[in-house]
Amino acid sequence: MHKVSIALLCIIGVAVLGITTGMAGSEVASSSDETMCIPMGILTLEAPETIDAKRAAVDFPHSAHFEYACMTCHHQWTAEEPVQSCQTTGCHDLDTPPGPGNSDESILYFKNAFHKSCLGCHRRIKALNKKVAMTIGGSDNRVRPTGPTGCTRCHPK
Structure with missing residues (x-):
């Protein structure tokens, strides 16, 4: 029973992490058109x-x-x-x-x-x-x- 609980928690953790990472990635992708270029040198x-x-x-x-x-x-x-x-x-x-x-x-x-x-x-x-x-x-x-x-x-x- 203990192994099943740990496995279930791991699956939920990976799912939550995947969802938040995906959301953050889409946010970055949508704002890439708004990137400011600063002249270097x-x-x-x-x-x-x-x-x-x-x-x-x-x-x-x-x-x-x-x-x-x-x-x-x-x-x-x-x-x-x-x-x-x-x-x-x-x-x-x-x-x-x-x-x-x-x-x-x-x-x-x-x-x-x-x-x-x-x-x-x-x-x-x-x-x-x-x-x-x-x-x-x-x-x-x-x-x-x-x-x-x-x-x-x-x-x-």
């Missing part, structure tokens, strides 16, 4: 075609920034559609730099937007590193690495 950031670039394009290590929320940079992204280029979404598509005193329009110029976002973040990390280094006795080996903050570090000659 290096993305090249270039000036719009209408701009005569004074410096080289930037090789941006996208995957090195995955610890940040996507919305940090892609602030108009809805998380429902593919991310659009800042220059095609009406976000930072100003082709000419605004004149002095137009601070509201300044961020609309692509170069100002990238520099404020990228350099701003890197400078904040650099300042935080300095503060942390001072609190741990000036040792730089335990602080977080920062991104480039100089022109030629991003724009090679």
Whole structure:
């Protein structure tokens, strides 16, 4: 009698496991069309075609920034559609730099937007590193690495 009970419990367990696995598998299959593709590796950031670039394009290590929320940079992204280029979404598509005193329009110029976002973040990390280094006795080996903050570090000659 004991062997029959154990066998019956095993059969019920396998059946339940099979049903839940099958349900989970069908759920994954139905959501595979909704998979989001995230670019890995290096993305090249270039000036719009209408701009005569004074410096080289930037090789941006996208995957090195995955610890940040996507919305940090892609602030108009809805998380429902593919991310659009800042220059095609009406976000930072100003082709000419605004004149002095137009601070509201300044961020609309692509170069100002990238520099404020990228350099701003890197400078904040650099300042935080300095503060942390001072609190741990000036040792730089335990602080977080920062991104480039100089022109030629991003724009090679």
